[in-house]
Amino acid sequence: RYRDDTISLTDLGISISMPKSKQELTESLLKAAHLPEKFGKLNQLINEGELPKPEFLTNLLVRDLGIAIEQTDEFTRIFTENLSYVKGIGREENGPRILTTPLPDKIVQNIVENKPVSIDSVMKRPSSLVGKEGYLLFIDTTETAKNITSAVISQFRTLGIPTKSIGPYDDVDEPEKAVATVLVLNASGFSEEIQFTEIFAVGVANGITPGNVILVSESIEFQKYFPASALKQGQLITYQDVNSLVMGLLMHLTAKGCLSMKISIP
Incomplete structure (x- = not known):
């Protein structure tokens, strides 16, 4: 299905699927987490610090980012889960690791042991x-x-x-x-x-x-x-x-x- 010369992984996608080091994986995941425009803008608004309290965060999302009020909870959840996942990958192997969304054992093992994932396997994943x-x-x-x-x-x-x-x-x-x-x-x-x-x-x-x-x-x-x-x-x-x-x-x-x-x- 994906055997098309016009379809390929981006450099960011390759650095995530085939990282040369844990540092590269962490940096690439962090970049991907902030790549959506509104996520990146929120990160700038909070100066890469902690999120404000929920009642103030909702107002910030509505006023500064134009998020519909009924979507603020979902927006916050996705933003925080992305950051938690990146922090979990970036910690030392023996330290506590935060994985808010469970991953298949094989993928977790590849990430922890820094085993490359072939581009072919990524491109052939049927969905x-x-x-x-x-x-x-x-x-x-x-x-x-x-x-x-x-x-x-x-x-x-x-x-x-x-x-x-x-x-x-x-x-x-x-x-x-x-x-x-x-x-x-x-x-x-x-x-x-x-x-x-x-x-x-x-x-x-x-x-x-x-x-x-x-x-x-x-x-x-x-x-x-x-x-x-x-x-x-x-x-x-x-x-x-x-x-x-x-x-x-x-x-x-x-x-x-x-x-x-x-x-x-x-």
């Missing part, structure tokens, strides 16, 4: 996204939507994600196994016939996967003529092309707990 013993349902209301759905389903199947596609008036097999329903909405302009079909499809979707309906559109213009009652029944995702739509759906479904990542490590 697949799998559903929670169910499938992702797509409801097509127009030919355009059907074409987009077909392209998305093709990529999802490559990732091993079970999918089904139906029309708004079709019966669906095993509806109880659907984990979420996706509708691609018309964004090309107002059409009363299409609007009625889409509104009906939203109701069908909400009946099959209540609370897990995803409305997909190239823009938000359709909201001008789409009933608010129908909009409230789903989560809106906008996209620029099929690839951005696939990524948006994966992120949303993973956040909702509809998908999980399984990674096999040799």
